[in-house]
Amino acid sequence: MAAQKINEGLEHLAKAEKYLKTGFLKWKPDYDSAASEYGKAAVAFKNAKQFEQAKDACLKEAAAHENNRAAYEQAGMMLKEMQKLPEAVQLIEKASMMYLENGTPDTAAMALERAGKLIENVDPEKAVQLYQQTANVFENEERLRQAVELLGKASRLLVRGRRFDEAALSIQKEKNIYKEIENYPTCYKKTIAQVLVHLHRNDYVAAERCVRESYSIPGFNGSEDCAALEQLLEGYDQQDQDQVAEVCNSPLFKYMDNDYAKLGLSLVVPGGGNKTQLECHVDAEHSDGGMSQGSLHVSSPPWIVGISS
Numbered sequence: 001m002a003a004q005k006i007n008e009g010l011e012h013l014a015k016a017e018k019y020l021k022t023g024f025l026k027w028k029p030d031y032d033s034a035a036s037e038y039g040k041a042a043v044a045f046k047n048a049k050q051f052e053q054a055k056d057a058c059l060k061e062a063a064a065h066e067n068n069r070a071a072y073e074q075a076g077m078m079l080k081e082m083q084k085l086p087e088a089v090q091l092i093e094k095a096s097m098m099y100l101e102n103g104t105p106d107t108a109a110m111a112l113e114r115a116g117k118l119i120e121n122v123d124p125e126k127a128v129q130l131y132q133q134t135a136n137v138f139e140n141e142e143r144l145r146q147a148v149e150l151l152g153k154a155s156r157l158l159v160r161g162r163r164f165d166e167a168a169l170s171i172q173k174e175k176n177i178y179k180e181i182e183n184y185p186t187c188y189k190k191t192i193a194q195v196l197v198h199l200h201r202n203d204y205v206a207a208e209r210c211v212r213e214s215y216s217i218p219g220f221n222g223s224e225d226c227a228a229l230e231q232l233l234e235g236y237d238q239q240d241q242d243q244v245a246e247v248c249n250s251p252l253f254k255y256m257d258n259d260y261a262k263l264g265l266s267l268v269v270p271g272g273g274n275k276t277q278l279e280c281h282v283d284a285e286h287s288d289g290g291m292s293q294g295s296l297h298v299s300s301p302p303w304i305v306g307i308s309s
Helices: 002-020 031-047 051-064 069-081 085-101 105-119 124-140 144-160 164-180 184-200 204-214 224-237 241-248 258-265
Strands: 279-287 290-299
Touching: 002 031, 002 051, 031 051, 031 069, 051 069, 069 085, 069 105, 085 105, 085 124, 105 124, 105 144, 124 144, 124 164, 144 164, 144 184, 144 258, 164 184, 184 204, 184 224, 184 258, 204 224, 224 241, 241 258
Parallel strands: none
Antiparallel strands: 279 290
């Protein structure tokens, strides 16, 4: 079966080359027919799992028909099958730019998002850039729900990479769009995400400002999100690790997107001690007016009390 498909692909390549040749009675190459044959060759090679040949055929199709944006994208997908992800993304990006120039922004956005998904695990920084580009395309088309979804992907990758300064800006942009489309409950969740990011940046002032500014969002003041954030900030300000841990272990925080839930669970108050440490103290016993014996006692923090060994 594979051999048959390879032969089929080679036949289409030969036909394509024939269409490109000129002669005494044929002054101009037939680019459209050649592009069609290259496309058929690419399909045949792909079915035979000859991805290198399939990719080459796609590129020749694109070259033969200069405005064939889909051919560049298909060549990129062949490179993906060959695990050449950076090269794949480069071709898909080229295709998306051509889609934009041709007035098909939706197709361009889908291509960029596809490229982001391809590269996310290999090069998160590039994926962030692609998701942000996709969001910009959707935003320019006033498709705000799609735009904010892609911004959310970028924000989570930034948090995962501990690029907190950029993450704070990205989440703020998400929040602005959710406010514009009047999705207020999601604005509350984004405020929680913002506060966690700012506290991991050791910027209590920015975290407090986020909560204060959110009072203007309808329904935020008096919501469980607002009450939890006020309790969190109070505990952080008073260097009360127990109070901070209690808030961050609540269902409201634990069932957020995984990247933000992890921020909550790993939040440690500066000067408040590490919640994984045990508290130690020394009791000195005095006899005859002096210290005769010292003993080390280890007491468990409140969240460990009650757990049997």
